[in-house]
Amino acid sequence: MTVAALAILGPLAVAAAILLLRRGAAALAVTGSSLGLLAAGFTLARVAGGARYEATLPGLPEFPLRLVADPLTATLSTVVAVVGALVMLYAVGYMGEEHDKPRFYAGMSFFVAAMQALVLAGDWVLLLGAWELIGLSSYLLIGFWYEREGVASAATRAFLYTRTADLGLYAGIFVLVTQAGTTEISETLQTGGAAALVAGLLLLVAAASKSAQTPLSGWLQDAMAGPTPVSALLHSATLVAAGAILMIRTSPLLPQGVLLVAGLLGGITILVSGLTAVAESDLKRLLAASTSSQYGFMLLAVGAGSPVAAALHLAAHATIKSSLFLGAGIFQHARGSTGFDDLGGVGRDRRLVFYGFVISGLALAGVPPLSGFFSKDAIIAASFDSPYAALFGPLALAGTLLTGAYVARAVRLLWRGEGRSESVSGARWMGAALAALVALAATLGLALGPLASLLASELPEGLLGAALGLLAGLAGLALGWFVPAGRLLGPAREVVGRGFRIGGGFDGLVARPALALGRAADTFDRGIHAVAIAVGQGTMDVALALRITDERGIDGLIAALVRGTRNLGGRARGLQSGLVHKELVLAVVGGAAILVFAAAAALGA
Amino acid sequence: MITLVVALAVGAALFGIGLYGALSQTNLVMIMMGVEVMLGGAMVNLVAFWRFLHPEVFSGQMFVLVVMTVMALEMAVGFGIGTSRFRSVGSVEMEEARELKG
Numbered sequence: 001m002t003v004a005a006l007a008i009l010g011p012l013a014v015a016a017a018i019l020l021l022r023r024g025a026a027a028l029a030v031t032g033s034s035l036g037l038l039a040a041g042f043t044l045a046r047v048a049g050g051a052r053y054e055a056t057l058p059g060l061p062e063f064p065l066r067l068v069a070d071p072l073t074a075t076l077s078t079v080v081a082v083v084g085a086l087v088m089l090y091a092v093g094y095m096g097e098e099h100d101k102p103r104f105y106a107g108m109s110f111f112v113a114a115m116q117a118l119v120l121a122g123d124w125v126l127l128l129g130a131w132e133l134i135g136l137s138s139y140l141l142i143g144f145w146y147e148r149e150g151v152a153s154a155a156t157r158a159f160l161y162t163r164t165a166d167l168g169l170y171a172g173i174f175v176l177v178t179q180a181g182t183t184e185i186s187e188t189l190q191t192g193g194a195a196a197l198v199a200g201l202l203l204l205v206a207a208a209s210k211s212a213q214t215p216l217s218g219w220l221q222d223a224m225a226g227p228t229p230v231s232a233l234l235h236s237a238t239l240v241a242a243g244a245i246l247m248i249r250t251s252p253l254l255p256q257g258v259l260l261v262a263g264l265l266g267g268i269t270i271l272v273s274g275l276t277a278v279a280e281s282d283l284k285r286l287l288a289a290s291t292s293s294q295y296g297f298m299l300l301a302v303g304a305g306s307p308v309a310a311a312l313h314l315a316a317h318a319t320i321k322s323s324l325f326l327g328a329g330i331f332q333h334a335r336g337s338t339g340f341d342d343l344g345g346v347g348r349d350r351r352l353v354f355y356g357f358v359i360s361g362l363a364l365a366g367v368p369p370l371s372g373f374f375s376k377d378a379i380i381a382a383s384f385d386s387p388y389a390a391l392f393g394p395l396a397l398a399g400t401l402l403t404g405a406y407v408a409r410a411v412r413l414l415w416r417g418e419g420r421s422e423s424v425s426g427a428r429w430m431g432a433a434l435a436a437l438v439a440l441a442a443t444l445g446l447a448l449g450p451l452a453s454l455l456a457s458e459l460p461e462g463l464l465g466a467a468l469g470l471l472a473g474l475a476g477l478a479l480g481w482f483v484p485a486g487r488l489l490g491p492a493r494e495v496v497g498r499g500f501r502i503g504g505g506f507d508g509l510v511a512r513p514a515l516a517l518g519r520a521a522d523t524f525d526r527g528i529h530a531v532a533i534a535v536g537q538g539t540m541d542v543a544l545a546l547r548i549t550d551e552r553g554i555d556g557l558i559a560a561l562v563r564g565t566r567n568l569g570g571r572a573r574g575l576q577s578g579l580v581h582k583e584l585v586l587a588v589v590g591g592a593a594i595l596v597f598a599a600a601a602a603l604g605a
Numbered sequence: 606m607i608t609l610v611v612a613l614a615v616g617a618a619l620f621g622i623g624l625y626g627a628l629s630q631t632n633l634v635m636i637m638m639g640v641e642v643m644l645g646g647a648m649v650n651l652v653a654f655w656r657f658l659h660p661e662v663f664s665g666q667m668f669v670l671v672v673m674t675v676m677a678l679e680m681a682v683g684f685g686i687g688t689s690r691f692r693s694v695g696s697v698e699m700e701e702a703r704e705l706k707g
Contacts, residue, residue: 577703578702578703578704579699579700579702579703580633580636580699580702581627581628581629581630581631581636581699584627584628584636585628588624588628
């Protein structure tokens, strides 16, 4: 287990080292992720040989942190490590002329470490922590070029979208842990009944936002504002994958109702995001929409009851999508933009990269014998085998058609047209990483069979599904190549191109009602405020009146006392006539009185 | 033969006459003469008490001497005031002297 933990600790230590040393960031990052890759690969080999690892680390009291290396987590960990290491290698070339490299490489290493922790977590507490950390590091990385216009808001948007839906994860985990009485994931998955339904739906919300499923997918395309290696990592093996991984790992828990919802959600996303991708006018945004669509396939597979197919598609998609992004990054460097208007003909200028891009694209479209063919076939077969075949089957086929269409469209737009390419520095690093990933994307299909058997499950197969899927993919490719997007979608293109902003889109459906609600609440609040002020004012007035009467009363009393004293003084003054004989008389009378009293006292005694 | 009672009666008579004089007169000099007579009465009393009751001690005589000294001082102060008032106002009529009115 120490070795498996090294997959987490390697990148993590490197992230810390980069932040401390602030030099040699690229070399350190590549070393760290390579170390992680070795550790993950070694663990996978040992697990394939029948070994199972579990480690309990001291965490919070009563909440130990558990790591688990079983076939599923080891496979996913290896996928993360492979993509992480190759993207890091690519970044050496891509980020060659950027400033502030330590921040970038530390962020990337931390991202990989957090994702490894999430994948290997055997405990909800650790998973939750890792989940938050990937949210944080994705925010930092998407906002890497924060001084450019719109980047900071894109990062904030991504963060807020995923963060809001994380409430589902918190609530779902709360339900599971209170039901099962333990935070160990494998044990909480035994929960059944209504709790499983509620928890499943809550987890689905969290997964849907992380994996950019339909109502919550807007952030993913904006996240393209980050550097391309970030996009590649984020789309293939880390942030977006976290949602699908959550659903795959919790699939034993999910009752039929949740499976249906998950499958439908995935299916709808496949169509919506697929159409968006067909209409996009920017290469990276097209790939982003395609990512969301492909994760829709994975949710569909989970919904169809075949999490293994989802896991294998995740692995295949990770290599395919990261290689597509890496290719896109090289094109971006060559033309200084990712819009199709600027990228016309770039494929002819950079042929090798273009061929790699085409191979990966064909793999995504499901052309045999590339990896996408096998994984997508499995999903199509699973959806035809599921209880909801009538619903899921056509969705999967339509999605395959759309995938072919947008891949062909992208390839065509890159090949045709004119433009002037600049030389790309660091192309050797980028090319090496791209070649490795393309090779993986092409050949991973052969490894899917053994992987499935390692996961103690058989891949769903069906000749009919395979044939239909292949036909749909090829039809889509033909459609995308020969028919321009404008004619393919007709008048709907406007709507689709703006990301399905029906009725004002997200802005109109959520933001404006929310603002109106906010304003109403504000008015209400102001009313309460006014009432409170009025009450306060009234109390003040009463107090003031009391004070005045009080003061008048006391003042009057004192004045009366003064008047009385003065009066008395005036009378006493009358005695002081100033006439000597009067004074003398008074003295005599006083003396006589004293004498009389003294005599009386003497006689009395 | 003069007895204590006779002597006291003479003292009382003197005191009463002096008191009447002091109260009835308006001239400062006359008032002071009344006061002198009163003090004289008091001295007669003192001498009578000494002579008839305790002839062996001298304190009675001493009291009389003290009173005589006080009389002399009183005269000096009183006539000083009278002289200064006469100089400034031209009269020693006490009915006209109301400056001490409160």
